[in-house]
Amino acid sequence: MALKDILVHLDSSQHCRARVEAAASLATRHGARLTGLFVRTTPHVPQFVMSQLGPEVTRAQRRYAEEASAKAKATFEAVLGGFEIASEYRDPEGELLDTLVLHARYADLVILGQYDRRDDNMADEREAADQVIMDSGRPVLVIPYAGQHPRIGDKVLVAWNASREATRAISDALPILQTAREVDVLAINPHHNGVNGHGDIPGADICGHLARHGVKAVAEHVVAHDVDVGNLLLSRASDSGADLIVMGAYGRSRLRELVLGGATWHILHHMTVPILMGH
Incomplete structure (x- = not known):
């Protein structure tokens, strides 16, 4: 099997850009299409909060998700500006882990970031690598949060x-x-x-x-x-x-x-x- 379809997970963490750079380099090397996936997570607001603050809480969360998606897309496109590869940006709304697994099943390789407990923007990703490895049926490449990895596989x-x-x-x-x-x-x-x-x-x-x-x-x-x-x-x-x-x-x-x-x-x-x- 050739690597022709690579999926990289995007988030709001400080490690996202380095992850995209590693993914773009690998996609270039193998002539693969690179898809950037940002999941706009579905807001979960307790009923007692909704009763006190009303639907504005949900609207605020959705605005935040849209702004985060726009930043992730800008990072993805900025990195890919230096590469000549086919690409696509996706930002579906849904539960993070289930959405990652679903989209992973349509790629030859999935690229995720190592969970960094010190980065609050990765709080929902503690089980991401485990879940995708076990449930997607696809190989998973995990990029460490420390260091730069511009070329992988030499x-x-x-x-x-x-x-x-x-x-x-x-x-x-x-x-x-x-x-x-x-x-x-x-x-x-x-x-x-x-x-x-x-x-x-x-x-x-x-x-x-x-x-x-x-x-x-x-x-x-x-x-x-x-x-x-x-x-x-x-x-x-x-x-x-x-x-x-x-x-x-x-x-x-x-x-x-x-x-x-x-x-x-x-x-x-x-x-x-x-x-x-x-x-």
Whole structure:
């Protein structure tokens, strides 16, 4: 599958412009159409507030949403002024997460921003990445709120554990891997046998599969049972200069990761480079 239809979520946060710049660069590289999606969230006003203040509260909220949409559109168009790509701006009204999931289903790739609890304009986005990853059926590229990421996919680190989720992520990321300058496939604490087994040489089979798709990948594996997998991935990405991590998301339930911890949860909260996740 080629990347021909990319969707980027727009909001009022201070990180929106950098997210659009990263999305526009990726769309240019792959000759894709870029759609900017701003969701004008439906006002939820308690009945007792309505009874005291009347419908003016709802009208004020709608005016605020319209002004925020206009600013997001201006940012989107200002960034795209420096790129020669097909584009579209959308600003439907609705519930944020449901609307994101709905529009994501009609794109090849969805680009979201990492949740920043310090930015009040992202207050409704705490569960956005989780929801779109789990419910859209599409790969999700999450851009960290820290730093600039103008070019994504030159040097890619693939987290491989031979699971269904990792298999899906690699398939989803194939167009990016095919244009990458360098691809490293890393297996952490690999199992040799079973349905999620790696075989005698961890990573060798998936690298062979990638080679048949024109991807020159190098397989590595590490054994470090006393180190958190999420921390190890981020550390390896930093040491190698990777500008993208590709990994499967939520091999076990989100609730279990919240309680016991897990690589997906850790990465989404501590990411330092863009992460492409498939589920």
